[in-house]
Amino acid sequence: MTSARIRKTTIKDVANAAGVSTATVDRVINNRAKVSPATATRVLDTYRRLASNATADLPGEPERRLRFDFVMESSKPFIDSIKTAVERIASSYQRFNISLHIHQAPLPFNLQEFTMRLSAIATESDGIVLVCREDPAITSCLNAISKAAVPLVCLTTDLVDTERLGYVGINHVSAGRTAGSLLGQFIGPQSGDLILLLTGSFRCQYERELGFRSLIREAYPNLSIREVYAHQETDPDCFAKLSEALKSHPVRPLAVYNTGGGIRGVADALTAMGWSREVLFVGHELNDASLELMTTNRMAAVIGQDTKSEVAVAVNALLHHHQRTTTPPTYTPAAPLVFLKENIGTLISDGLPIFHGELNGP
Known part of the structure; x- marks a missing residue:
């Protein structure tokens, strides 16, 4: 595989172009502290534009298409929110030549079937983002997958005994x-x-x-x-x-x-x-x-939690592992978000990617 030759976009570049401080850019990119949705959107859009321009017209052999798999065991509403986040960020990663795939564990949960499915997915995957319970059988399966050179990232819930790249989620x-x-x-x-x-x-x-x-x-x-x-x-x-x-x-x-x-x-x-x-x-x-x-x-x-940001950080971690980006991943747990009836209207109007389907949907 030929690694991409990426001209680095710095935090200072993004701050100057977006009209914010470098501290604000750092908070947005690394999800360190609360930033208004409008400012976060401006910073991320600016970063993507600068990064895209920086990598345009670079010579070199086209890279192999990478496949990243999201494997999830959780309640349906939460899995739906992750699916929505994956769908909404997918277009932002087209230039990296990757495909994102989603797998949902059926209910009722069957441990043996889940580990068998994990092993099968790993044979075709270049990286797995995982949401699942802790169990010794799952840990053993995942460590075998990691030894086979398939990188793992834990999303929203950690598996501390696994050989994963890191955990992405809240505290x-x-x-x-x-x-x-x-x-x-x-x-x-x-x-x-x-x-x-x-x-x-x-x-x-x-x-x-x-x-x-x-x-x-x-x-x-x-x-x-x-x-x-x-x-x-x-x-x-x-x-x-x-x-x-x-x-x-x-x-x-x-x-x-x-x-x-x-x-x-x-x-x-x-x-x-x-x-x-x-x-x-x-x-x-x-x-x-x-x-x-x-x-x-x-x-x-x-x-x-901000599932869209977390999904983006997880994908970035896999891209960094494969040397498709120079932006290092951050695994510092984010602060939890508190939603009340009185503060959700602005978040919805600003397009926070948390909803799947219509109100009163399945």
Whole structure:
């Protein structure tokens, strides 16, 4: 394979062309801190334009087309948000001569089938971006893939025992602590129970639980945690498990924190008890379902992440590995985003790529 001869575009070049500071460019490119959507868009568009101009008309033999595969095991709404992000960035990477492919693990999850599919995908892949649970069998499979010279990037949830290039996503301990802080401040001095709804076997959810429990223990001794476990990140399973827990306990909880998917099932369980307005509900990922629940006052807040930026960073990491770009990857976890009913309108109008289909879609 012939490596691309890329004339480097510097942060200073982008800052001068976009009319912003070099610090702002650094924050946007590396997703280090919050920048207004309009400014981020201007910086990224400027970077792409300068980078494209810098590589135009370079002599050299055409490079082999690279294939990058996104392999995902998660709830449908979250996978849909990743698919949307992949589709929206694809055109920005045409000049790198790559193709992006998406694979979704079917439900119910089957560990043996998943590892077999991973191994099959790896035989044709030049890089895998992975969203999945932690399991020794998966770790063994991925380390074998890595030894076969197929680079791996963990997206939104880490697999720390794998030989991956790095993890791209938010700080999930911080996300759990943020959820605890929001609920503690919403509730105030009142004493009572919080329900912690756990789903799946993902490291991101373990870390969210750790952050949530530690914050409540440290800052809000007036609040007690009751745990409910749902085996699947689906609306039916979350509805069934939470409904059972609510009916079996005589005292109405003050709030519910859901660490994973199935948020519509959680909201429906509270509605079925007649508590949709009395019990605060905080969960994760801004998508069609959570948008509807917030706008109808059935969800107090959503802890989210910028999936488009994360997908772009993951693709850049694979490009850098293959020497198709000189822009080094960054694996510093980003800060979680907090979405309330009052602040989502501007984000939607600025085109934040988090929605798949129409409101009330599947």
